[in-house]
Amino acid sequence: MVEFRVDRGSGLPAYLQIAQQVREALRLGWLAPGDRLPAVREVVATSGVNPNTVLKAYRELEFAGLVEARQGAGTFVKAGLGTGDREALGQLYEELAGWLSRARQAGLEDEDVYALLRTALDPDRERE
Amino acid sequence: MVEFRVDRGSGLPAYLQIAQQVREALRLGWLAPGDRLPAVREVVATSGVNPNTVLKAYRELEFAGLVEARQGAGTFVKAGLGTGDREALGQLYEELAGWLSRARQAGLEDEDVYALLRTALDPDRERE
Amino acid sequence: MVEFRVDRGSGLPAYLQIAQQVREALRLGWLAPGDRLPAVREVVATSGVNPNTVLKAYRELEFAGLVEARQGAGTFVKAGLGTGDREALGQLYEELAGWLSRARQAGLEDEDVYALLRTALDPDRERE
Amino acid sequence: MVEFRVDRGSGLPAYLQIAQQVREALRLGWLAPGDRLPAVREVVATSGVNPNTVLKAYRELEFAGLVEARQGAGTFVKAGLGTGDREALGQLYEELAGWLSRARQAGLEDEDVYALLRTALDPDRERE
DNA sequence: GTGGTCTAGACCACG
DNA sequence: GTGGTCTAGACCACC
Known part of the structure; x- marks a missing residue:
């Protein structure tokens, strides 16, 4: 549900x-x-x-x-979506959760986390 | 820039x-x-x-x-935002990038990644 | 318009x-x-x-x-629809208009016309 | 039936x-x-x-x-409907079927046919 | 009780 | 002034 x-x-x-x-x-x-x-x-x-x-x-x-x-x-x-590999998903979730707890220990807020992920997903965005 | x-x-x-x-x-x-x-x-x-x-x-x-x-x-x-610890940020970014490449190898799309992160940030959302 | x-x-x-x-x-x-x-x-x-x-x-x-x-x-x-042949369309329209005037002379009402067309489009519907 | x-x-x-x-x-x-x-x-x-x-x-x-x-x-x-002239109906049906087969040869789809008929029934709809 | 349609009207985002 | 979003609530079609 x-x-x-x-x-x-x-x-x-x-x-x-x-x-x-x-x-x-x-x-x-x-x-x-x-x-x-x-x-x-x-x-x-x-x-x-x-x-x-x-x-x-x-x-x-x-x-x-x-x-x-x-x-x-x-x-x-009616239709499914996304990867069928539930196991890999669970594994990746655990890893991400671990990373997230480290990030929070380092003082990052949710917004920082999103900003990092967005950059990682689209590295071209970074420019100087 | x-x-x-x-x-x-x-x-x-x-x-x-x-x-x-x-x-x-x-x-x-x-x-x-x-x-x-x-x-x-x-x-x-x-x-x-x-x-x-x-x-x-x-x-x-x-x-x-x-x-x-x-x-x-x-x-x-006028003002900065977020954690001042640039080094920790760089380290976390590298880890996240590594995780992301694994996720993509497992066939996850960007949407899957966002879905996972959102769940990790707010674990209560998951429910039976 | x-x-x-x-x-x-x-x-x-x-x-x-x-x-x-x-x-x-x-x-x-x-x-x-x-x-x-x-x-x-x-x-x-x-x-x-x-x-x-x-x-x-x-x-x-x-x-x-x-x-x-x-x-x-x-x-x-954004996109067109249907047959590109405008000329053929005009010709067919004229023929249909002629047929329609004959149909009306025979006393058919709009509903009769629709019923005929629907049957002609899907002849299987007719059954006895 | x-x-x-x-x-x-x-x-x-x-x-x-x-x-x-x-x-x-x-x-x-x-x-x-x-x-x-x-x-x-x-x-x-x-x-x-x-x-x-x-x-x-x-x-x-x-x-x-x-x-x-x-x-x-x-x-x-309990009651009938429409024109009583079955013969005229059959004749008109044949003509319509002929027109329809020409329309289909010209590449028209059912939707095009309906659009034409609707216009023919109500010519005022067409406008500049 | 389920989703679907429509109305009326306030407010927002954009050019 | 354009389309877009949302609310409130009435009523309909279907199971």
């Missing part, structure tokens, strides 16, 4: 945050084809957003072919 | 992307107090955004006390 | 009617890549639907890759 | 599609007064819709005075 976290004031529209979190859950294997997404009303209850916002996110995912809405039944995952 | 990358269609407003990239440059030490931000017309030339959008980003940073606009001279960094 | 006709009570949602009419205009060459769609506010004025309904239609077309919204500038046709 | 085709995702509600197909069958003479409509469970079996959806369609037709439900016996056609 996934639970969405909507961060108002992050600048990113709420419906995109929800859609992104579904995609992440698909990538990490928390959601698999056939699974049901939380009902719109559930998301409303837990996240405090408006029903239409959730619908918009679900519809976006439907357009992308990732989920399928069945009238009166719910919204279901 | 920093160069901004504005990703239209990422959902995040252009002016927030610029402001965020300045903050990241401050965190990583690419920009330090006294440095000049690129002129608005330079950013316009390299990023294709509207001048007003750049101005809005710079105003936002000025409001946050990070930069200072000097009439006719440009916009200058 | 296209003008939309929204038939409330046809059962088909208004936003789908608008999207469909844009697609038809693309097919018939009334709209070509680079053309601007009518502004949301114009459609609202001429069709009496709600702005959000128009937005939903335009967004649907954007998802389909047919149009592109440019902030503050409007929504523009 | 009529068989219904329900196209989920056409946007048109399922019950309206069924009712419309009955009306079309009446117009084209596939159904005549006294004929029995397929039983609800038959439609369910062939179309995959919910029994209530079929009932709603039949009720709608009954309301329109076109059919009549007889308890325990089924639903029967």
Whole structure:
């Protein structure tokens, strides 16, 4: 079961945050084809957003072919996403968690961590 | 010298992307107090955004006390951000880059990497 | 310039009617890549639907890759649709118009015409 | 015997599609007064819709005075629809089928055909 | 009770 | 002035 976290004031529209979190859950294997997404009303209850916002996110995912809405039944995952190798994922997760704890000991905040990762993913960005 | 990358269609407003990239440059030490931000017309030339959008980003940073606009001279960094320990940062960056290359060998895409990091930063998100 | 006709009570949602009419205009060459769609506010004025309904239609077309919204500038046709042979289209149109006038002389109503066409398009439907 | 085709995702509600197909069958003479409509469970079996959806369609037709439900016996056609001239209809159908095959040779798809017909039925729609 | 559609209207981002 | 986002709430279609 996934639970969405909507961060108002992050600048990113709420419906995109929800859609992104579904995609992440698909990538990490928390959601698999056939699974049901939380009902719109559930998301409303837990996240405090408006029903239409959730619908918009679900519809976006439907357009992308990732989920399928069945009238009166719910919204279901249609396709998976990302690497299939769950084991490697777990291993990498452990390593990353270790690195993260070292980074925090060195005084880095979440923002620093994101900045580092973004640079590492796209080294060209660095310039002097 | 920093160069901004504005990703239209990422959902995040252009002016927030610029402001965020300045903050990241401050965190990583690419920009330090006294440095000049690129002129608005330079950013316009390299990023294709509207001048007003750049101005809005710079105003936002000025409001946050990070930069200072000097009439006719440009916009200058006023304060630093983040950990002062440049050495630790370099070390952590190398480790992260190593981890990242392993992750990519395992077939992970950028989105998978972000998903993992987000989970590592906020482990409560994972749920049965 | 296209003008939309929204038939409330046809059962088909208004936003789908608008999207469909844009697609038809693309097919018939009334709209070509680079053309601007009518502004949301114009459609609202001429069709009496709600702005959000128009937005939903335009967004649907954007998802389909047919149009592109440019902030503050409007929504523009990105890709064409259908056969490129405008001449053949005109010829066929004339023939169809002739047939249609004969059909009407024989007393057929629009509904009869649609029923005939649907059968002709999908002859398997006929069964006894 | 009529068989219904329900196209989920056409946007048109399922019950309206069924009712419309009955009306079309009446117009084209596939159904005549006294004929029995397929039983609800038959439609369910062939179309995959919910029994209530079929009932709603039949009720709608009954309301329109076109059919009549007889308890325990089924639903029967009460009135005809459209032009009585079966011969003219057949002739027009042949002509239309001929035109259609030429249209397809010219590369037109079903959508193009519908677009043409819609324009021919309502020529005012075309505009500069 | 499920998702889907539409309205009305406020506010924001961008040119 | 352009499109985009979100809210609130009514109503519909379907299971």
